[in-house]
Structures are given as structure tokens and as C-alpha cells.
Amino acid sequence: MATNRRDLLKAGSALFAGVSLAGCGGKLESAAPGASGDGSGGDAPKPAELAVAAEWNVYRALAADALALGLAGEFDAAAGVAADAFQKFEGATGEWGAHEVLETTSEKRYAEFEEALGQLRERAKGENVEEMRVEADLVSKHLSAAQTKLVGEENARALDLQFLGTRLVTASSLYAAGKGDAAATIAGDTYERFEQAAVHEDLEAADAESYEGFESAVEAVEKAAKAGTGGTVRNEANAAFDAAATGSYAVAASESAAGAGHLAAMQARGYDASMLASLGGPSTAFAHAAALNVYRARAYDVAWLTARGKSEYAKTAAEDIFAHFEGAKAHEALEEADHEAYEGFETGLEDLASAAGKGDAEAAASAADAVEKHLRAGISALATETEAAVLQAAFFRARFGDARELYALGEGKAAASVAQGLFQRFERDEIGFHERLESASEKLYQSFEHEHLQDGLIPAFKNGNDGAVETHFGGVNDSLLQFATKVGSEARVSAAESGLLSARASTPPRSRRSASRSALGRWCSRRSSTSRRARAGSTKRSNTPTTPSTSRSRARWSRSEARRKTATPTRRPRRSTGRR
Incomplete structure (x- = not known):
């Protein structure tokens, strides 16, 4: 299964209809939380329950990230991650917020x-790694149990698998920051946890290919981290993440459950960009620029949905961008770095949401272009020339993925138009990308611009040449990735890829192309069902930035010791048996 942004939109459409992930608590007009999906064989979980259960996976991942930083000896950063996770949780209020539903x-x-x-934060401040491990395991244990109760065993096990997939991405991020020993430890721990997990046998029975792919990739990450082969660490971590995502669809009771978890896994992956900055990798400003790159891709998602008649989902997706931005650290960074770009972005985002709500595809496309223009200006203000070029390469890969998916839907002319637009952007030297690519490698420059784009992919889209599309789509992506790895450090490339959902678009196996087209076609033609997707009440947002964390935070770090268990949990000993 090739992971791309449209697959996430398809599988996560229930979330876009009314539930935001990780700290942005939505409110759905539905039954009270906990009314179904308790694993007892009753009614299937509601979309809102699936979304909240998936959101809990983000908190499991954040706790594991804190432990990972502790293993790397970065205890201040670990304490900060734990504190941030607690604050996010306390702010996820509302009927369907992660906080209220768990309670x-x-x-x-x-x-x-x-x-x-x-x-976990206190143990990090005390630099006690073993106790940090105990607390991180407790966080995961309690949330996993709650997931099982809320959405049933099959769906909870799919979430367990996706959680394990995020651990390999964290290992890759640590390795990129020069923490190879910690990366190897995380990979080894993940292998052990997978071998002991209930989902191990479920995955082997449901999807042998994903099972073998995940297990072998985890082992490869551990070996590569120990051997010091960074390219293998990154590639195998990505392979493990993809195998976990693919396998989750086979294990889960429904595609919607796996889709919700997949979105949460991508969000957890995005937090690794911030972790890189805290480990002496790229600057914090670059981490903010990478976050803005995500919004560029999401703006075009909104236009894409609007053009396909999904105006309600499109409007909610636009509002979700706004909600996420208002609570993100990139908000203040953009405002300070380029106030005009900040104002233009928020204004353009309001126009985008309005156009999406009205179903005006032309206006939505225009607004998406305006949003992207101002975000691009913000990236230029925050990042160095090379960093901006690396982010632009990732953005181009996202848009090429969009074009290919249009082609898969039978819209060859539209696909060619997107590719032609990218060619024109490249010729205009946006963010200095053209000059940086040409100066880095004349061979890569010729391969990208002439061989695979101007003379390859664009005419292939126009002429409906399937084979040429596959060849040249792979060619432009390979050229851009080679450029990024040539001019950027592993930390910067990893941050660009982790922070941008669309950067995961890749060429699927030829044998699966028709299946991909069928799935996309079914989704685009599927009628929306209000009985299954309760929609959130619309609230008018102001251009004036807010700081919800200061008004909603109810930090309760010093809870009574009486509420803890009398016996301290201990870590399960590593298995002595050989790995298969």
C-alpha cells in the first residue's frame, strides 16, 4: 500500500467532518462518549469514538518520544516533551475531546x-531513565486499555501496530541527530514489544506481507543504527512505518478505524521535526518553516476536495488548518518573521474556508494559491536558502503526487495542468529552488527539468501513457529526493519529510495501480452519509491570534501519591529466545 495524502483524506473523512486530532477537541452532535464500541460485540464504534481513540495514540507517541530523548541523554528536552503532552491533553476539552472522553x-x-x-516529566528532570521507562509504559498501557474499551479489540490492536510504526520514525530522527545508540535501543525495544504484542499474531494471519515487511524493517533499523549506515536507517524506518500502516487496515475491524489511526500516526511523525531542533540539529526557525510547509499542502487538499464536490469536508479541513495554526508555535514565528505574510495567510485561509463552504471550486483554487504564496514568503523568512530549497523539493513531490492521483481518476488534462504549473514555478525560481538545484548538480537538474518533467511527465499525462507516467513520476521524485539528500543534512531532510504528509507520496507497484484507482474512484463517487458522519457546529474565527493554552490549561502535575499503584510496575525482561 502506497501511503499518500489522498489515501489519508479518504480514510479520515469522518475526522474532517467534525473531529480534530491532538489538542483541538471537536464537538459532534452524537451520542454521549462511551455509549458504544466497548468490545462486547455491540454496535460498531462511531466515527467520533474512532477519532478520539486515534488521538490517544498521539499521546502514547509523545510519551515514548520523551523516553527516547531520555535514552539519548537529552533530559531537559524529554521533560519539555512530557510537559507539552500534558498541556495538550488538558486543552483537549469538549464533549469529544481526548481529555473528557478518557475520563x-x-x-x-x-x-x-x-x-x-x-x-514522566519528573523522572526526566531527575535524569532517571529506568523510571522514565516505567512511566512511559504506564501511559501507553492505560491509553491502550481505554482504546480497547472504546472501540473494541480489533481496532485497538490496529492502533497498537500504528503506534509501533511511529517508534521507528523516532529512531530515525534520533539517528539523524547523532544519537545512534539511542536509535538502536528504540528499534530493539520496538522489536521486542511487537513480538510480545497481541497484534503480532493478528498481523501475521491477516497480512503476511506487511508482517514480514514490518518485522524485517525493524531489525534492519537496529542493525543499521549500530553499524552507522544512516541511509539504511531512514529508508528502513520509512518501510516499517508504511508496513505498519498497511497492516493496520488488514487488522482493524473497519477501514475508518485504520484511517483515523493512520492520520494520528502521521501527526505523531510530524512532532519529530521539533524533536530534531531540540537535539542540536536544524534551528527552531527551520522547524517552524517545516510546519508551514505542511499548511501549503493542506491548502491544496481543500481545493482538491472542493473541486470534487466534498464542500463540507473541504470547509472543515480549512478550519482545521486555522485551528492547528492558532495553537502552533509556528504562529508567533511567522508573525514575527514576516507580518505581511502572516496576515495574508490568515486572510487567504478565511477566503479558502468560505469558498469551500460554498462549493466554489474556482474561488477555492485561487484562495489556495494565495495561502501558498504567503506561506512560501514565511518559509523564505524563517529558513536558510538551502533549507528553503529542501522544503520546496518536498512540496513539489507532494504536488506531483496530487497530479498522479488526478491521472488515476481519469483526469489526465488536470494532472498535466498541475505538472505544468510546477514547471512554471521552477522556471520562476521560487525560493531560489531552480538555481540551487542547478548549482548542486547539473545532472540532477537536467534529469528533473528536461528528461522527466518537461519532456516526460507532462506529455505522458496529456497523452494518457500509463507506462510513461509511472516512469517519469518516479524520475521526478527520485531526482528531488537525491537533491535534498545531497544539499541538506539528514536531520533537515528527515524534518522536511516528517513534517509534510504529502512528502510520503511515492510510486505504487504497477500491479496495484488499478486497485489504487478503484479505491480513489469509489471515494470520489461515494455519497456523504450524515447518519454516519455527525458534523461539528461551525464557529466563526477571528484573524486575531489567540493563545488557548494559557486559558484552558489546568495543569495538575502534583497529584496525590495515593492515586498511584502501591506496586511499581517493572519492565518486562528481554526475551532470550532467538528472533525469527
Whole structure:
């Protein structure tokens, strides 16, 4: 299964209809939390329940990130991640917020989770790695149990698999920051956890290919991290992440459950960009620029959905960008670096949401272009010339993925138009990308611009030449990735890829192309069902930035020790048996 942004939009359409992930609590007009999906064989979980269960995976990943930083000896950064996770959780209020649903689902699990997360920060401040491991495991244990109760065993096991997939991406990020020993430890721990997990046998039975792919990739990451082969670490970590995502669809009780978890996994992956900055890799300003790059891709998602008659999803997706930006650290960074770009971005985003709500595809496309223009200006202000070029390469790969998916839907002319637009952007030397690519490698420059784009992909789209599309789509992507790895450090390339959902678009196997087209076609023609997708009430947002964290935070770090278990959990010993 090739992971790309449209697959995520398809599988996660229920989330776009009313639930935001990780700290932006949505409110759906639906039954009370915990009313179904308890794993007892009753009604299937509601979309909102699937979304909240997926959101809990983000908190599991953040706790594991804190532990990873502790293993790397970066205890201040670890404490910061734990504190940030707690603050996000406290802010996820509302009927369908992660905080309220966990408390409703199991008050005991809720109390133990909060205590463990608070103690994780304290253990990090005390530089006690083994105790950090205990607390991180408790966080994961309590959230996993709550997931099982809320959405059932099959869906919870799919979420477990996706959580394990995010651990390999964290290992790759640590390796890129020069923490090879910690990366190898995380990969080894992930292998052990997978071997002992209930989803191990489920995956082997449901999808042998993903099972073998995930297990072998995890082992390869550990070996490569120990051997010091960075390219293998990154590639195998990506392979493990993809195998976990693919396998989750086979294990889960429904595609919607796996899709919601997949979105959460991508979000957890995005947090690795910030972690890189804290480890002495790229600057914080670059991390903010990488976050802005995500919004560029999402703006075109909105236009894409609007053009396909999904105006309600499109409007909610646009509003979700705004909500995420208002709570992101990149908000203040953009405002300070380029106020005009900041104002233009927010104004353009309002226009985009309005056009999407009205179903005006032409206006949505124009607004998406305006949003992208101002975000590009912000990236130029925050990043160095080389960093901006690396981000532009990732953005181009995203848009080429969009074009290919249009072609798969039978819209060859539209696909050619997107590719032609990218060619024109390249010729205009936006963000200095043209000059930087040409100066870095004349061979890569000729391969990208002439062989695979101007004389390859564009005419292939126009002429409906399937074979040529596959060849030249792979060619432009390979050229751009080679350029990024040539001019940028592993940390910068990893941050660009981790921070941009669309950068994961890649050429699927030829044998699966027709299946991909069929799935996309089914989604685009599928009628929206309000009985299954309760929509969130629309609220008018102001251009004036807010700081919700200061007004909503209810930090409770010093909870009573009486609420903790009397016996301290211990880590399960590493298996002595050989790996298969």
C-alpha cells in the first residue's frame, strides 16, 4: 500500500467532518462518549469514538518520544516533551475531546494516565531513565486499555501496530541527530514489544506481507543504527512505518478505524521535526518553516476536495488548518518573521474556508494559491536558502503526487495542468529552488527539468501513457529526493519529510495501480452519509491570534501519591529466545 495524502483524506473523512486530532477537541452532535464500541460485540464504534481513540495514540507517541530523548541523554528536552503532552491533553476539552472522553470511558485509567504522564516529566528532570521507562509504559498501557474499551479489540490492536510504526520514525530522527545508540535501543525495544504484542499474531494471519515487511524493517533499523549506515536507517524506518500502516487496515475491524489511526500516526511523525531542533540539529526557525510547509499542502487538499464536490469536508479541513495554526508555535514565528505574510495567510485561509463552504471550486483554487504564496514568503523568512530549497523539493513531490492521483481518476488534462504549473514555478525560481538545484548538480537538474518533467511527465499525462507516467513520476521524485539528500543534512531532510504528509507520496507497484484507482474512484463517487458522519457546529474565527493554552490549561502535575499503584510496575525482561 502506497501511503499518500489522498489515501489519508479518504480514510479520515469522518475526522474532517467534525473531529480534530491532538489538542483541538471537536464537538459532534452524537451520542454521549462511551455509549458504544466497548468490545462486547455491540454496535460498531462511531466515527467520533474512532477519532478520539486515534488521538490517544498521539499521546502514547509523545510519551515514548520523551523516553527516547531520555535514552539519548537529552533530559531537559524529554521533560519539555512530557510537559507539552500534558498541556495538550488538558486543552483537549469538549464533549469529544481526548481529555473528557478518557475520563468518561474509565475514570481510573484517566487518573493513572495523568499521574504517569506527570511522573514522566519528573523522572526526566531527575535524569532517571529506568523510571522514565516505567512511566512511559504506564501511559501507553492505560491509553491502550481505554482504546480497547472504546472501540473494541480489533481496532485497538490496529492502533497498537500504528503506534509501533511511529517508534521507528523516532529512531530515525534520533539517528539523524547523532544519537545512534539511542536509535538502536528504540528499534530493539520496538522489536521486542511487537513480538510480545497481541497484534503480532493478528498481523501475521491477516497480512503476511506487511508482517514480514514490518518485522524485517525493524531489525534492519537496529542493525543499521549500530553499524552507522544512516541511509539504511531512514529508508528502513520509512518501510516499517508504511508496513505498519498497511497492516493496520488488514487488522482493524473497519477501514475508518485504520484511517483515523493512520492520520494520528502521521501527526505523531510530524512532532519529530521539533524533536530534531531540540537535539542540536536544524534551528527552531527551520522547524517552524517545516510546519508551514505542511499548511501549503493542506491548502491544496481543500481545493482538491472542493473541486470534487466534498464542500463540507473541504470547509472543515480549512478550519482545521486555522485551528492547528492558532495553537502552533509556528504562529508567533511567522508573525514575527514576516507580518505581511502572516496576515495574508490568515486572510487567504478565511477566503479558502468560505469558498469551500460554498462549493466554489474556482474561488477555492485561487484562495489556495494565495495561502501558498504567503506561506512560501514565511518559509523564505524563517529558513536558510538551502533549507528553503529542501522544503520546496518536498512540496513539489507532494504536488506531483496530487497530479498522479488526478491521472488515476481519469483526469489526465488536470494532472498535466498541475505538472505544468510546477514547471512554471521552477522556471520562476521560487525560493531560489531552480538555481540551487542547478548549482548542486547539473545532472540532477537536467534529469528533473528536461528528461522527466518537461519532456516526460507532462506529455505522458496529456497523452494518457500509463507506462510513461509511472516512469517519469518516479524520475521526478527520485531526482528531488537525491537533491535534498545531497544539499541538506539528514536531520533537515528527515524534518522536511516528517513534517509534510504529502512528502510520503511515492510510486505504487504497477500491479496495484488499478486497485489504487478503484479505491480513489469509489471515494470520489461515494455519497456523504450524515447518519454516519455527525458534523461539528461551525464557529466563526477571528484573524486575531489567540493563545488557548494559557486559558484552558489546568495543569495538575502534583497529584496525590495515593492515586498511584502501591506496586511499581517493572519492565518486562528481554526475551532470550532467538528472533525469527
